[in-house]
Amino acid sequence: DTEVTQTPKHLVMGMTNKKSLKCEQHMGHRAMYWYKQKAKKPPELMFVYSYEKLSINESVPSRFSPECPNSSLLNLHLHALQPEDSALYLCASSQEGQGATNEKLFFGSGTQLSVL
Amino acid sequence: QKEVEQNSGPLSVPEGAIASLNCTYSDRVSQSFFWYRQYSGKSPELIMSIYSNGDKEDGRFTAQLNKASQYVSLLIRDSQPSDSATYLCAVNTGGFKTIFGAGTRLFVKA
Numbered sequence: 699d700t701e702v703t704q705t706p707k708h709l710v711m712g713m714t715n716k717k718s719l720k721c722e723q724h725m726g727h728r729a730m731y732w733y734k735q736k737a738k739k740p741p742e743l744m745f746v747y748s749y750e751k752l753s754i755n756e757s758v759p760s761r762f763s764p765e766c767p768n769s770s771l772l773n774l775h776l777h778a779l780q781p782e783d784s785a786l787y788l789c790a791s792s793q794e795g796q797g798a799t800n801e802k803l804f805f806g807s808g809t810q811l812s813v814l
Numbered sequence: 815q816k817e818v819e820q821n822s823g824p825l826s827v828p829e830g831a832i833a834s835l836n837c838t839y840s841d842r843v844s845q846s847f848f849w850y851r852q853y854s855g856k857s858p859e860l861i862m863s864i865y866s867n868g869d870k871e872d873g874r875f876t877a878q879l880n881k882a883s884q885y886v887s888l889l890i891r892d893s894q895p896s897d898s899a900t901y902l903c904a905v906n907t908g909g910f911k912t913i914f915g916a917g918t919r920l921f922v923k924a
Contacts, residue, residue: 729910731910738916738917739916740818740902740913740914740915740916740917741858741902741914742914743910743911743912746910748910753909753910754909754910754911786857788857788858792910797908797909797910799844799845799846799906799907799908800845800846800863800865800906801846801906801910802848802860802863803848803850803858803860803904803912804860805857805858805859806857807856807857808856808857810855
């Protein structure tokens with residue numbers, strides 16, 4: 699069983715809505731990630747937090763706003779999304795948080811987002 | 815552009831056979847290589863990691879790495895229907911960046 703918990707599992711929202719995705723890990727990992735995955739495509743990196751600081755923003759549109767309140771929690775705030783943003787949003791964590799090349803990713807079960 | 819290439823499949827093998835999954839990568843400085851399994855509608859799950867040339871075995875899984883050829887493979891021995899999934903090859907190029915291939919769909923026929 700995954701130790702990275704994501705809520706909600708499914709979300710349907712309109713283009714004018716504001717919603718948030720939540721992720722929590724209890725493994726003491728120091729890096730947390732948001733990935734986006736469209737059907738039959740590989741996961742694509744969006745954001746990385748290391749020691750609660752934003753380390754990577756892969757040129758993601760500002761309608762996606764990440765937040766890391768503490769070392770166990772990661773949020774993704776959504777506002778004015780487009781239908782093409784519909785995808786599976788995956789949270790992941792890794793142990794060391796130093797950006798070492800051998801860090802393994804542990805994924806949550808994901809939030810399936812549909813934007814109408 | 816750093817890339818990870820996989821044959822999308824589907825790769826179909828009979829139960830009990832060896833499934834062979836292949837992956838090539840473009841960035842020569844890549845140091846860490848991973849195989850993730852993803853069942854339909856689920857999230858990726860790490861099954862193997864490999865960091866040096868040669869073979870690494872874990873149960874029915876063997877990962878093989880050839881850095882000179884920029885080639886990574888995964889062998890699944892005694893394939894079971896429960897192994898039917900998409901297998902994602904992933905390469906870490908440093909600085910938190912793990913790049914995933916598009917995945918190979920594997921079907922194991924009972």
